[in-house]
Amino acid sequence: MNFSELFKLSSLLCKFSPDGKYLASCVQYRLVVRDANTLQILQLYTCLDQIQHLEWSADSLFILCALYKRGLVQVWSLEQPEWHCKIDEGSAGLVASCWSPDGRHILNTTEFHLRITVWSLCTKSVSYIKYPKACQQGITFTRDGRYLALAERRDCRDYVSIFVCSDWQLLRHFDTDTQDLAGIEWAPNGCVLAVWDSCLEYKVLLYSLDGRLLSAFCAYEWSLGIKSVAWSPSSQFLAIGSYDGKVRILNHVTWKMITEFGHPATVNNPKIVVYKEAEKSPPLGHLACPPPRVAAGPLTSSESKYEIASMPVSLQTLKPAADRANPRIGIGALAFSPDNYFLATRNDSVPNAVWIWDIRKLRPLAVLEQLCTVRAFQWGPQQPRLAICTGGSKVYLWSPAGCVSVQVPGEGDFQVLSLCWHPSGDSLALLSKDHFCLCFLEMEESMRMAFGQRGNCT
Secondary structure (H helix, E strand, O other): OEEOOOEEOOOOOEEEOOOOOEEEEEEOOEEEEEEOOOOOEEEEEEOOOOOOEEEEOOOOOEEEEEEHHHOEEEEEEOOOOOOEEEEEOHHHOOOEEEEOOOOOEEEEEOHHHOEEEEEEOOOOOEEEEEOEOOOOEOEEEOOOOOEEEEEEEEOOEEEEEEEEOOOOEEEEEEEOOOOOEEEEEEOOOOOEEEEEEOOOOOOEEEEEOOOOEEEEEOOOOOOOOEEEEEEOOOOOEEEEEEOOOEEEEEEOOOOOEEEEEEOOOEEOOOOOEEEEEEEOOOOOOOOOOOOHHHHOOOHHHOOEEEEEOOOOEEOOOOOOOOOOOOOOOOEEEEEEOOOOOEEEEEEOOOOOEEEEEEOOOOEEEEEEEOOOOOOEEEEOOOOOOEEEEOOOOEEEEEEOOEEEEEEOOOOOOOOOOEEEEOOOOOEEEEEOOOEEEEEEOOHHHHHHHHHOOOOOOO
């Protein structure tokens, strides 16, 4: 692997353009656009205040910068750097902003979720959508960009409205059988809309495009319910992560559960490969005790490797605080690989471990236990390659060939808090609190991780 130098960054705002040509990053009130290959600065834009949200248009021609504190959105053009647009929501305020799929409309959500304002960059026209609900995921577009589904709350009831994105006309409006709707998401094929209730009631509802209820799923009652939901890229499976520490998989034919994946604290299945991160021992001839200045440095700067553990393996568990809200239990993160073959999950009560499941055989495949809490993981966009970060100075990669722990070079302690892949999957950006760098995967290594035999890579 090769690493770039470190560049300044604010608020973890760093994103590749959808076409993969550019890399945008924010430093306070400045927007920096670089060539994604050479990292040379192509454009430098200055906003009116600190940038709090960054988003590319789907065609990679415009960049949206949201300044929530000022209730402003500024839009910049790459083709015409002298052109710019400023949208001021005024006294209504601003809490969220996003592009429509066509890249020519901006949807702004005002404070207290009073309304959503749709601004057109082409005609300068304005449309309003009332009653948006304040929830985890209340707005979702179909992949083809034709339809928008919006969660609404009016008269103490939950509703979903479906709009046609070409003219923002209402297509369907229906109520949902939820107590407190928490999120909605279209299947990748745009044919089914998943709606789920808050954690106080376990309920997943599946609707067709015309608003018909296709199925309802409830795994249990009288306990904390759903924590995370994810569609498979093929739309064949819906994975539901629950507070009971299990993932349930629904199929797209009958919408019934076909299997459930548990996350036990002790792994004793011989078919599961458990990779345990371990610190590398210093080479022979080195001092057992480092000099005082080195010893005072952070533990995360030491190199590590993966070792295959023998069964049974006891994973480190976290005892949740019973007297606090949002306990650290249940499946807090799950994601399918781009080829639908694998599912990665994290049980928040076992925060150091990432589970990999084989979807073709519906069985656990591997467990990666880190030395520190897993902060984030993300699949590569082209191959089944999972990148993991734990807030330390290393990045971890898993593929069917094995896994590897890589130390990020450079002076000081570069703590990787988040990451994002290049659309080609050949590189990824590693983000820390104040800096970012790029990690380039060499082609030979990419091929080895994609097609090599399963083993222990360090």
